[in-house]
Amino acid sequence: MAFLAVACSPKTETVSEPEARSASDSLLLHPEEMKYLKNIKQLTFGGNNAEAYWSFNDSLLVFQSDFAGWGNECDQMFYLNWREDDLKNNQPQRVSTGLGRTTCSYFLPGDQTIVYASTHLVDPACPPVPERRADGKYVWPIYDSFDIFTADLQGNILSQLTNEPGYDAEATVSPKGDKIVFTSMRTGDLELYTMNIDGTDVKQITSDLGYDGGAFFSPDGSKLVWRASRPQTEEEIKEYQDLLKEGLVKPTDMELYVANADGTDIRKITSLGKANWAPFFHPSGEKLIFASNHQTERGFPFNLFMINLDGTGLTRITHDGTFDAFPVFSNDGKYLVFASNRNNGGTRDTNLFVAEWIGD
Numbered sequence: 001m002a003f004l005a006v007a008c009s010p011k012t013e014t015v016s017e018p019e020a021r022s023a024s025d026s027l028l029l030h031p032e033e034m035k036y037l038k039n040i041k042q043l044t045f046g047g048n049n050a051e052a053y054w055s056f057n058d059s060l061l062v063f064q065s066d067f068a069g070w071g072n073e074c075d076q077m078f079y080l081n082w083r084e085d086d087l088k089n090n091q092p093q094r095v096s097t098g099l100g101r102t103t104c105s106y107f108l109p110g111d112q113t114i115v116y117a118s119t120h121l122v123d124p125a126c127p128p129v130p131e132r133r134a135d136g137k138y139v140w141p142i143y144d145s146f147d148i149f150t151a152d153l154q155g156n157i158l159s160q161l162t163n164e165p166g167y168d169a170e171a172t173v174s175p176k177g178d179k180i181v182f183t184s185m186r187t188g189d190l191e192l193y194t195m196n197i198d199g200t201d202v203k204q205i206t207s208d209l210g211y212d213g214g215a216f217f218s219p220d221g222s223k224l225v226w227r228a229s230r231p232q233t234e235e236e237i238k239e240y241q242d243l244l245k246e247g248l249v250k251p252t253d254m255e256l257y258v259a260n261a262d263g264t265d266i267r268k269i270t271s272l273g274k275a276n277w278a279p280f281f282h283p284s285g286e287k288l289i290f291a292s293n294h295q296t297e298r299g300f301p302f303n304l305f306m307i308n309l310d311g312t313g314l315t316r317i318t319h320d321g322t323f324d325a326f327p328v329f330s331n332d333g334k335y336l337v338f339a340s341n342r343n344n345g346g347t348r349d350t351n352l353f354v355a356e357w358i359g360d
Helices: 017-028 031-035 234-245
Strands: 037-042 049-054 060-065 076-081 102-107 113-118 147-152 157-160 168-173 179-184 191-196 212-217 223-228 255-260 276-281 287-292 303-308 324-329 335-340 351-357
Touching: 017 037, 031 037, 049 102, 049 324, 049 335, 049 351, 060 102, 060 351, 076 102, 076 113, 113 168, 147 168, 168 212, 179 212, 191 212, 212 276, 223 276, 255 276, 255 287, 276 324, 287 324, 303 324
Parallel strands: 102 168
Antiparallel strands: 037 351, 049 060, 060 076, 102 113, 113 147, 147 157, 168 179, 179 191, 212 223, 223 255, 276 287, 287 303, 324 335, 335 351
């Protein structure tokens, strides 16, 4: 459930900052979450807002939003100064073109440019959303019109990094500032690749059948973590390949994998069942935080969990009754930003929240 409250106080005294922060925490955090998070702040207030990623100096966040109040028909990219900007009353700076659909933006070194994927070269309109399937399967679209671009903070495209047939998206940048990891369909399957930040020296990282995506580098740039499906039976393989021909993937059965940044020493970290995704390295580089619905019977809600790189020490971090996902630690390890359905007034809005990290 969302943690909502009605503020009704006859008092006129000034509330001290610690008391004000406690009030915000009690409104937005479940008591069990206060073991790990404090001084939580809601950043967005309408539409679907997700995949917020930090600038190298941690002062800015770049994210995707379909909020109609900002003139969006589908996901576009925006950035904000998370400490100062008021998105409840003001629209943030858009850093995508406003055309097509975009996904997965990330700051490049210097914090003056970003990388993101967009469909706008093929069609300036938003691509169609998959219709509800007769077989009831929940699917994600894999638009073959996605390519990866760089842009400045005024939304001017600076370069096109990919120009291969098929899906190229889900790009994130190493904290070292030298490499980008992304997902591509260029071999006919959804695999991970790395490249230099100028698009050169492309190397394939994964090769097993199944969806490999949502990858991130470790804090020292030496490792990668990602989500993957691994169809095993003839029936599972046929289902995966048939959906892929339709430009679709079923994200309801995924586990987490870790490897060296060059693709060596691939290791499966989770075997929890259901959907385990949106992994990100803990600042120590020895643990992962991720979203999962593995404790549910009906596939909902999603909460945040933490696990050691050897698969031990599974710990539940959030206890919201709806949806928590896309957790990302700041570069200094002091803050966590994530997307959640909490405090949305019973709507389907997904908003961004940032909190101080006080867990181990």
